[in-house]
Amino acid sequence: MSKIDKYIGYNVFVGIVIVLFVLVGLFIFFDFVDEVDDIGKQNYGLWQAILFVSLQIPQHIYELFPTSVLLGSLLGLGAMANNSELTVIRASGVSILRIARAVLQVCLPLTLIVMIIGETLAPQGEQYAYTMRSTAQADKEYISFQSRYGFWARDGNNFINIRTIQHDGGFGAITLYQLDEALRLKSLTLAQSAYYEQGMWQLRNVHKDIVEADQVRSEVSDKLAWNAVLNPNLIKSVIVSPEKLSIFGLYTYIQYMRESGQREEPYQLAFWQRITYPLISIAMIFIAIPFVFGSLRTVAIGQRILVGSLIGIGFHILNQTTGNIGLVYNMNIIASALFSPILFVFIAVILMRRLI
Structure with missing residues (x-):
């Protein structure tokens, strides 16, 4: 990896880490505000509320990482564009594809690390958090x-x-x-x-x-x-939703649901959405790069954050909508899970081709 690749990767890495830190911090704050009303119920005190919120940090990292990749890439590359560093790099003969490769060399290892967190720490922490809270809020008997x-x-x-x-x-x-x-x-x-x-x-x-x-x-x-x-609500608070189970946990539970003759489609959808997780991160990268070299190359940082946030929200809404539509109308589960990531990758490829 050349010095230029390392410099591009470093700026993108710093941008992703900053955005991820801010987003996770905001979600932790909102989670704690939601728990304040429950403090004092039976044995559920301040320490239990802090522990409950802290145990959800790995899950927030997993869920917010694709959005952080998009916003972090916009911030890192955008700062280089505002300082005319990208212009100099391009003038020295570095292609846009090489810049994209440098970004991928940083984001793909990060994606792998976050996936490991999402498959190990996140499900276990989430499960322990809800079990701890339900036990602390339950009657002594x-x-x-x-x-x-x-x-x-x-x-x-x-x-x-x-x-x-x-x-x-x-x-x-x-x-x-x-x-x-x-x-x-x-x-x-x-x-x-x-x-x-x-x-x-x-x-x-x-x-x-x-x-x-x-x-x-x-x-x-x-x-x-x-x-x-x-209390039925207490039981439901202990059960972790399909989206927060690991791939292995989803696969095992799908087999059990199939053997017992119960509806397995919601768990299949969550399973394939986890499988396509790396594709989502790659799509976010290839969408961010055209915007930096295109219409956002001279705008302020606030506008980049706004555009990136709108894209991230749009992807989340589209992903949830297509998944739910697939469940309601008994469509192919794999197609429902892959539609949004493939669509965004296709859009990103078109935008990249217009710059090359």
Whole structure:
């Protein structure tokens, strides 16, 4: 790598780091403001709120990195353009493609590092954060946690296992263990699904085994009321959305949903959106470069930030819209996930060709 390539890469790197630091800082601040109202609930204090917000930093880095690449490239290259450094570099025979390559040499390793963060620290931190918060805000008699086998909770002498959270608000594959005062099993209840209706849980397609002194009696019913203090909103706050799971976690969960006959498309969409993550970063780079050499080469830094922000917001809205449309109309999931990144890469290539 020549000195020119290193200098271009350094300016872009500094711009990306500054933008990422500012954006993550803003999101952390807003997250903490949202948590202020919950401080004081049961055992949830200031330290727990700070810990909850801090544990979400890796996820924010992962989500905000593509936008930071776009804004950081605009700032780094834009500053060089304002100082006429890009003009001198171009006059010395350096092509726009070489400048783009120098930017890629910096951004691709950063993308790899952020992807590793998004696959390791982010999902684990997010999961621990929500579990910690739900446990701290729960009643003293109520203990809950999530494992690879679903959501577990304790309600007095009752232990509850919920394997899946359905998108219509219900729960699937529920197992209830009822113990007596001596912690001996009194009954085992299996339910296909459960819905919270009029302040009470309603179990559906229920099979219940009651342990008696000399026998085990079985009962089967289509619907059974279950009076539990378990808060449905509290459970949902523990469950991490598909977009925040790792690629391996999504793949494993998709296999489970497929084997159990449940709808897997939302998780497939999140899986393919994570696969296309590097493509998004590359698209942001190739969109930023034409703007620096084109209409934004002489404008102020504020205008560059505005244009970059609008592009980033536009991409996010388009990406979410195409994904949701694909889910609603049962379109091909891979095509729905790839549409926005490929469209932006195509636009970037057209803009680059007009400069070369």
